[in-house]
Amino acid sequence: MTKYGWPQVVVFPVVALSLMAILAASTMGSVAPWVIITAEALLFVVLIWVLMFFRDPQRCCPADRDLLLAPADGKITDIEEVEDDGFIGGPALRIGIFLSLFDTHINRAPCNVRVEAITYKEGRHRNAMNPQSGRVNESNALGLVRTDSPQDKLIIRQISGAIARRIVCDTAEGRELTGGQKFGMLKFGSRTELYAPVRHELTCLVQIGDKVKAGLTPLIKYEMDSPSAGPGDE
Secondary structure, X not given: OOHHHHHHHHHHHHHHHHHHHHHHXXXXXXXXXXXXXXXXXXXXXXXXXXXXXXXXXXXXXXXXOOEEEOOOOEEEEEEEEEEEOOOOOEEEEEEEEEEOOOOOOEEXXXXXXXXXXXXEEOXXXXXXXXXXXXXXXXXXXXXXXXXXXXXXXEEEEEEEOOOOOEEEEOOOOOOEEOOOOEEEEEEOOEEEEEEEEOOOOEEEOOOOOOEEOOOOOXXXXXXXXXXXXXXXXX
């Protein structure tokens, strides 16, 4: 179980089990047994689902420095070239991942990076499956710089959805993360986006509809033909 879910993991089972006990005691003999059994079963299923939602599976992340790994579990909903006038400062490839209520919701670093900026934005809570939700929904954007060559600027945007109302970001500006390292989560259905600068050395390895896993599935690969520095290198 992830440490980010301990409040819910501790409190919800107590509430659910208490409701199950109260329901059984207060309705015994006054309603049909099948009604009690059905209600108890539904409460038990919800309890198991909540516990499963906060699972934190151990993963052995690839050490290939030429890869940008998925920052979240889920389904690829959009791959688009956009103009980022902020942190990246130019054309960027955006890959959007929708996290369903049944996906693991831990967020992970796509590669070895240094956190340069963290920008939180208040917003709405529209359906996170829609790519346009990233523009209007509550979000938290991490501006990252690769610590390996090329030292490109990247962005990971954590976006809340119609049900998700809690963004957890467990890192800080100036901190370094290794590829696949956990840095937070999104609670109860949401969206995560990865932005990388457009350059001819980058190859997108996924397609819309693909299922990906955080810290395991490569989204982008650097195809470096020579050791010469490119845009964004220091």
